[in-house]
Amino acid sequence: MRRRLLIAAAVLALGGCAGTPPQDKAGELAVGKFKSALQDGVLLLRPARGSMQVVTAQGQARIEQPLANEAHTRFLVGSISKWITTVAVLRLVDQGRVDLDKPITFYLPELPRESGRVTVRHLLSNTSGIPNGLAQALKQDRAATENSKLTPSQGALRYGAGAPGFEPGTKFDYSFTNWVLVGAIVEKLTGLDFQQAIKTLVLQPAGVRDTGFANDAWTSMPQAALAYDKEKSKRKMSAMPPMVAASGTVYSTAADLVAIADAVYAGDLLSGKSRAELLTVQHAEENYALGGRVRDIGSGAAKRRVIWNGGVIGGYKTLLVYAPADGAAVVLLNNTDIDQSDQNKLAEALLDELLQAH
Missing domain, CATH: 3.40.710.10 (DD-peptidase/beta-lactamase superfamily)
Structure with a gap:
């Protein structure tokens, strides 16, 4: 009971309304307990590889027009890059x-x-x-x-x-x-050039179509969410010089991020040895492996080792949590400068529900 109350508190802190009920039973149970997810953004849940992805979108991708966030809305993903x-x-x-x-x-x-x-x-x-x-x-x-x-x-x-x-x-x-x-x-x-190299080495082999690198034309790109401050009173965008592309100028969708993770951990994009490198922590105090963090989440039969990749660029706050063992995934994409600590707590709670229900 106490665990459920804590989970409810994490959700209420973020507000919002529910998306379309899913067909997958584990996803349905998770969404049933979480009637809200993000004030502004996209949430993707998947209990395991091969099960249905549940995507909820709410809030505005662009306040001035206005333009609503949708499942396929593109966000800058910061350090997930x-x-x-x-x-x-x-x-x-x-x-x-x-x-x-x-x-x-x-x-x-x-x-x-x-x-x-x-x-x-x-x-x-x-x-x-x-x-x-x-x-x-x-x-x-x-x-x-x-x-x-x-x-x-x-x-x-x-x-x-x-x-x-x-x-x-x-x-x-x-x-x-x-x-x-x-x-x-x-x-x-x-x-x-770096951007073309990433397309050739990763994006094209992974089969994703809504992922690339933002540039000066980003604000006019179709399906692109702009970022705002918490009060939604002004834009909160960061500069994107080409030399920092490797660390933070990728844009993507929730579904594309999971597709890339599937290609990495369940496909033939990398060798087994290289996949192991991605999951080997190099600096224990930061849980940092190569290019991102790795954490153990849950307990008992529900315990999973997950990649925990967060990103911040301007008012974009993004998070990809993915369990290589079975493909359980939570993706949170926000464009109104949500607190990272709130985002992390919600992701932990959602993943726990998915693993317990599956």
């Missing part, structure tokens, strides 16, 4: 073109000698120690940095050439600059 980038790197590993434990200077010899202490694994786990030159540039001249047209390869040399500030692998530093360097490595090895 890092996980998609990591999948691309692991495809290159499977092709024998990348070794996670080789120095990054092997792939980017133009970097200074001190960078040879850093491996690709350090970049993907945010433990490189390379100073966050991009963050420093934003402090010095935000407008010029945000409006920059530098590619990842160009940005890597300008912002990622500092000597490590701590011994690589010993500390966690959630740095944009790590991912500018990752983007540069992908470009160097594929001979493609």
Whole structure:
């Protein structure tokens, strides 16, 4: 009883109304207990791989027009981009073109000698120690940095050439600059611009059609949700210079995110060894593996190891929770700056209901 009251409290904190009742029994039970999900956004529930996905959408994708959020509305997904980038790197590993434990200077010899202490694994786990030159540039001249047209390869040399500030692998530093360097490595090895490389390595093989990279035309793109502050009084959008594509400028839908996860964990997109790398925690205090977090949720027969990929960019708050063992999934996409802690609590409660009911 106490558990149900706690779950109800998490839901009431977010408000909203229910979507169409699903046909899948486990999904029906979960939605039956959660009569609301997001104030503004999209919720996807799936009890297991092969079962029906239940999608609820509410609120406004665009307040000025107005335009309602729908199941297929596209959202910027923030740092979920890092996980998609990591999948691309692991495809290159499977092709024998990348070794996670080789120095990054092997792939980017133009970097200074001190960078040879850093491996690709350090970049993907945010433990490189390379100073966050991009963050420093934003402090010095935000407008010029945000409006920059530098590619990842160009940005890597300008912002990622500092000597490590701590011994690589010993500390966690959630740095944009790590991912500018990752983007540069992908470009160097594929001979493609970063965005095209991700399409070729991940998006096209996964068969998704509503996922890509946002640019200056994002606000006029069909089916794109814009982001607002909590009061819905003004837009809350962030700049998206090309060099940060690897860390945060992907847009997607709830269904596409689950489709990519299915391709990764249940398809042939990656080898078993590379899938294991995605689930191996590199920094225990942060539950951080490669490109995202990994957590154990639930208890007893309902316990699952899940990928827990959250994203923030402007007023977009997004979360992909996915259990590789059976494909149970919860996706929450919000465009009115919901508190991440509320989003996380709701996701835990929803996943618990799905696992208990299935």
